[in-house]
Amino acid sequence: xxxxxxxxxxxxxxxxxxxxxxxxxxxxxxxxxxxxxxxxxxxxxxxxxxxxxxxxxxxxxxxxxxxxxxxxxxxxxxxxxxxxxxxxxxxxxxxxxxxxxxxxxxxxxxxxxxxxxxxxxxxxxxxxxxxxxxxxxxxxxxxxxxxxxxxxxxxxxxxxxxxxxxxxxxxxxxxxxxxxxxxxxxxxxxxxxxxxxxxxxxxxxxxxxxxxxxxxxxxxxxxxxxxxxxxxxxxxxxxxxxxxxxxxxxxxxx
Numbered sequence: 440x441x442x443x444x445x446x447x448x449x450x451x452x453x454x455x456x457x458x459x460x461x462x463x464x465x466x467x468x469x470x471x472x473x474x475x476x477x478x479x480x481x482x483x484x485x486x487x488x489x490x491x492x493x494x495x496x497x498x499x500x501x502x503x504x505x506x507x508x509x510x511x512x513x514x515x516x517x518x519x520x521x522x523x524x525x526x527x528x529x530x531x532x533x534x535x536x537x538x539x540x541x542x543x544x545x546x547x548x549x550x551x552x553x554x555x556x557x558x559x560x561x562x563x564x565x566x567x568x569x570x571x572x573x574x575x576x577x578x579x580x581x582x583x584x585x586x587x588x589x590x591x592x593x594x595x596x597x598x599x600x601x602x603x604x605x606x607x608x609x610x611x612x613x614x615x616x617x618x619x620x621x622x623x624x625x626x627x628x629x630x631x632x633x634x635x636x637x638x639x640x641x642x643x644x645x646x647x648x649x650x651x652x653x654x655x656x657x658x659x660x661x662x663x664x665x666x667x668x669x670x671x672x673x674x675x676x677x678x679x680x681x682x683x684x685x686x687x688x689x690x691x692x693x
Contacts, residue, residue, distance in 0.1 A: 455650050459592055460511040462643065466599045467504035469636075473606020476613040492546070496539045500602070503532050507599050514592075526585075533578040533598075540571030541688075548689040551623055559623040561685035565676040566629045573601045573665055580661075593657035596643060601665055603636035604629060626676045633669045637662075 471479070478497060481487035506529055513522035544567040551560035577598035584590035611631055612624065640662045644654040675681050 455646075457515045458646055459596060460508070460515045462596055462639065463504070463508040463511040463599070465639065466603060467508055469603050470501060470504045470606045473603075473609050475609075477609045490546075492539075493543065496543050499532065499535050499539055503536060503602070504599070506532055507595070510595075529578075530582065533575065537571055537575045540567060540574075544568055544571075545688055545691055548685065552689065554622070556623050558682075559625075561682055561689060562676045563623050563626055564685045564688070565672045565681060566626055567605070569668060569672055570601060570605060573668070574598050577601065577661065589655065590657055593643070593655050594661070597640070597657060597661050597665075600636060600639045600643075603639065604632040604669075607632035607635050626673050630670065630673070633666070637666060 474497070478487060510522055510525070510529065513519070513525075544564055547567075548557070548560040548564050551557065577594050581591050581594035581598060584594060608629060608631075611628065615631075640658060644658045644662075647654045647658065
């Protein structure tokens with residue numbers, strides 16, 4: 440992300456200059472705290488058992504939040520050239536995240552199918568796949584709008600926000616799921632975490648309203664399409680077409 444070039448002698452307000460840095464900190468905090476009950480705490484106790492690929496997946500995804508903090512801090516502190524020089528790291532991370540997001544989704548379906556929950560797993564597969572698809576699309580758009588700072592930085596923030604339902608969902612499943620509930624939840628369960636994560640989008644839109652008089656089109660259209668698809672996927676996940684797609688993708692795991 441890059442700041443808009445300002446006229447000589449003009450300086451952005453401090454609260455506006457550091458807004459994206461603070462949002463990045465918020466996203467990192469959500470990502471870390473969200474996985475405490477299902478990953479960090481079991482890891483600390485030595486009770487978390489998973490293949491190395493799951494640990495690598497977690498490392499890559501959490502690294503994105505740290506990278507986003509670093510990049511937004513560089514811009515806020517006026518180090519725009521350095522910010523641009525490490526941009527390829529972000530592209531590499533996003534590419535790896537897309538690959539591992541799809542891979543873990545496929546491996547999870549294979550694992551649950553072996554456990555006798557194949558249909559439920561294939562239905563729920565739409566949740567992680569749509570999340571990672573939106574992330575990839577928003578990062579790609581951010582790269583396409585690299586020279587238009589006002590668009591670029593908002594696409595980058597939106598790309599990070601769409602990752603937040605996953606850690607938020609861990610708290611929903613840990614503290615709100617009924618005892619003895621299904622091992623693979625229904626797709627509708629993902630709606631709550633999406634709505635909570637959308638509070639970050641609302642904060643960004645309110646900041647725009649305060650600083651520029653109206654929410655930017657990235658938030659209005661990008662956020663609107665994201666929320667619409669998040670709701671529509673509940674119905675789509677039960678169709679025979681989606682089941683066929685999920686079955687074909689699950690077979691990629693062998």
